[in-house]
Amino acid sequence: MTVKEVLRAHITDHRAHNTDQGNASAEKQGEDRHAPSAAPAATVAAGRASQELGIRRAEFELAVHLGLIAVVGAPGGGRPRVHEEEIARLREQPDFPDALVERVRTVGTAQGAALLDIAPARFTRLARAGCVSPVTFYLNRYRAVVWLYLADELAAFAAREPELLAGRTPPGMRAMLESGADWRARNWRSQRIDRLLDRTTDPWVRTAVQASALDPVQLAEVVDDPYERAYLVRVRPEPVFGRPGSMAAREAMAELMLADDPDEILWRRVNLTLELDAAREDRPAPRPGDDGGARRTAPTRTGARPGPVRQVPAVESTTPPAGTGAPPPAAVGRTTRKGLLARLRWHGRGTG
Structure with a gap:
């Protein structure tokens, strides 16, 4: 099978999945339109939503980025808002809000290395090789990019690839890093x-x-x-x-x-x-x-x-x-x- 055929097969599967989701959403919207007394759902601004969820604004924004919190467009444009039903759904989840906070907890290189019980230099090598992926970044006072990683994803990586946390770096990865690669x-x-x-x-x-x-x-x-x-x-x-x-x-x-x-x-x-x-x-x-x-x-x-x-x-x-x-x-x-x-x-x- 050629590269083009592989790509087209991947596209077909992905679009079929999206179509199914779109059809289900359209059916749901149709049912809502035919409801006898469907009133617009109440929404709140992002700041109010983060307060009601008991999480910081940065945690709220990252949760939205990750798809953990659903938001809707404001009428006539403007900042997206959150349905009160969505807030109620999140508040009913087990271990709320600690579980939500943990899913958006980010760590830098030093904290990530401590979480994995490895040296910061080894953590940096793993990140440069693409073994762990940053979710966001910030600029330090020298305007250098500081990458941040999801703590949950680092823990999952440690459980999945424990052999990469100790011992010698695999030859292929070592050659990749020596060539200056940074993923x-x-x-x-x-x-x-x-x-x-x-x-x-x-x-x-x-x-x-x-x-x-x-x-x-x-x-x-x-x-x-x-x-x-x-x-x-x-x-x-x-x-x-x-x-x-x-x-x-x-x-x-x-x-x-x-x-x-x-x-x-x-x-x-x-x-x-x-x-x-x-x-x-x-x-x-x-x-x-x-x-x-x-x-x-x-x-x-x-x-x-x-x-x-x-x-x-x-x-x-x-x-x-x-x-x-x-x-x-x-x-x-x-x-x-x-x-x-x-x-x-x-x-x-x-x-x-």
């Missing part, structure tokens, strides 16, 4: 993109998510229509909460979001090309003079629905495949009759 930013990007894709089924929004990992030159090579590029900028989802406030933090976020290694850039171009094909099949991007019908956009899901929450394992979802430098497959669209590699116009920039 921390790449894994952070991969998880961020996957979580944004999980929130929407709209093909143009999904394309915009994939486009966010490429710089303007790379993007123009894949999406050669300027109207489509402008539309991708308009529909690109922003973080629900937790947008960096300072100029330095925004600049760091903008830099970290871009793929910076040739094989990662190629992989993101493949994903973007396939998602773009699916978006074009669904509807054309609006152009000057188009009516509002061309601008229809499927609603995005901005959080988890009540029920079991799917955790995203750090290693299983983002650890580099053995013998390759490519990131894990993200959800992608369908191909067209044109040759995929020809459409990518990839010349191995930066490969020497």
Whole structure:
């Protein structure tokens, strides 16, 4: 089976799953519309929700990012809000709020190393090799990026790969580290993109998510229509909460979001090309003079629905495949009759 066939099979399975979820959601909405006295559910602002849940605002925002707390768009725009029913659901869970706080607890390198009972230098090597993935970051007083990791995911890694916590580093990993590899930013990007894709089924929004990992030159090579590029900028989802406030933090976020290694850039171009094909099949991007019908956009899901929450394992979802430098497959669209590699116009920039 060719790489293209493998990708298409993966896409078909993923889209079938999304379609099933979308149909179930549509049926539920239809039932709600036919309810005899359906009143709008009461919502509260994020600050009020975090207070009622008894967690700090940073913990609340990370829980939203991870899909542990569902939020809804405010009427007429504005900051997302939380249904009171969602707050009640969370408060009814066992060990509330300690269990929720533990699921969003983050640690830095020193704390992570202590949690795994290893030296900080070994923890850094494991993170650089892609064994553990950061979930967020902050800038220290020297404006250097400090990565943070979910404590839950580190504990799961220790239980799953105890042999990597002691003894000699495996030869393959040692060679990888000696070559200067560092998967921390790449894994952070991969998880961020996957979580944004999980929130929407709209093909143009999904394309915009994939486009966010490429710089303007790379993007123009894949999406050669300027109207489509402008539309991708308009529909690109922003973080629900937790947008960096300072100029330095925004600049760091903008830099970290871009793929910076040739094989990662190629992989993101493949994903973007396939998602773009699916978006074009669904509807054309609006152009000057188009009516509002061309601008229809499927609603995005901005959080988890009540029920079991799917955790995203750090290693299983983002650890580099053995013998390759490519990131894990993200959800992608369908191909067209044109040759995929020809459409990518990839010349191995930066490969020497």
